[in-house]
Amino acid sequence: MIAPDLDTAVSRLRDLIEEAQVIVPFTGAGISTECGIPDFRSPGGLWTKNRPIQFEDFLASREMRDESWRRRFAMEESFAVARPGRGHRALASLYGAGKIPGLVTQNIDNLHQVSGFDAADVVELHGNTTYASCLDCGERYELTWVREKFEAGGGRAPDCGCGGYIKTATVSFGQAMPAEAMQRAEDLTRTCDLFLAIGSSLVVWPAAGFPLMAKRNGAALVIVNREPTEFDEVADLVVHNDIGDVLGPFIAH
Numbered sequence: 001m002i003a004p005d006l007d008t009a010v011s012r013l014r015d016l017i018e019e020a021q022v023i024v025p026f027t028g029a030g031i032s033t034e035c036g037i038p039d040f041r042s043p044g045g046l047w048t049k050n051r052p053i054q055f056e057d058f059l060a061s062r063e064m065r066d067e068s069w070r071r072r073f074a075m076e077e078s079f080a081v082a083r084p085g086r087g088h089r090a091l092a093s094l095y096g097a098g099k100i101p102g103l104v105t106q107n108i109d110n111l112h113q114v115s116g117f118d119a120a121d122v123v124e125l126h127g128n129t130t131y132a133s134c135l136d137c138g139e140r141y142e143l144t145w146v147r148e149k150f151e152a153g154g155g156r157a158p159d160c161g162c163g164g165y166i167k168t169a170t171v172s173f174g175q176a177m178p179a180e181a182m183q184r185a186e187d188l189t190r191t192c193d194l195f196l197a198i199g200s201s202l203v204v205w206p207a208a209g210f211p212l213m214a215k216r217n218g219a220a221l222v223i224v225n226r227e228p229t230e231f232d233e234v235a236d237l238v239v240h241n242d243i244g245d246v247l248g249p250f251i252a253h
């Protein structure tokens with residue numbers, strides 16, 4: 001059913017959450033827009049103005065690596081001040097209550113961890129942009145360190161001591177999906193009896209696969225998203241209201 005209004009949405013969602021033993025949320029950009037994180041992929045979003053740098057170009061060209069870091073630092077104003085929104089805090093409350101064993105996200109903003117999730121319980125399908133790592137040896141680097149080197153070097157991105165390239169810990173276009181994260185996302189999806197798809201258009205692979213996987217496995221499916229998705233017809237509850245408004249009542253005080 002598509003919730004006809006906010007009160008119905010909240011009350012139906014409350015019933016489903018109370019009935020559920022194991023809840024697995026799957027989150028996309030929509031949960032972070034109230035935190036000031038732009039939805040890069042949306043029409044008019046950053047990536048429609050600035051064509052994303054493909055992974056093979058990052059590897060092939062020093063200029064592309066420098067440009068990629070220049071763009072990342074330009075976005076830091078949004079990322080550095082972003083704090084968890086009502087959606088993040090509601091999910092953290094359910095996590096704290098023991099209902100959520102882990103969460104799958106397409107977001108790279110680290111806000112689920114900041115809201116109270118243990119990093120080990122957040123499966124990041126597209127990685128994390130709040131730190132960097134060496135593509136060869138995996139050494140972790142903090143952005144402040146990269147930025148200091150970048151600026152001291154006149155806009156040149158630093159390399160790792162091993163000679164490898166340092167990149168934000170995100171999954172770029174053209175870069176392979178992390179196999180371990182995919183496996184963990186599948187495992188979580190199969191264990192839940194309530195799957196909450198929140199703020200994702202569910203179009204981009206692999207996101208599109210999980211709601212049906214949960215449904216086929218007998219879980220109830222809830223979709224909270226501004227726009228309709230192609231899974232609305234099979235969902236047990238569809239909510240088109242604002243995510244913060246819908247999840248706000250589930251924040252534990």
Ligand SMILES: [Zn+2]
Pocket residue numbers: 134135136137138139160161162163164
């Ligand atoms: Zn290295």
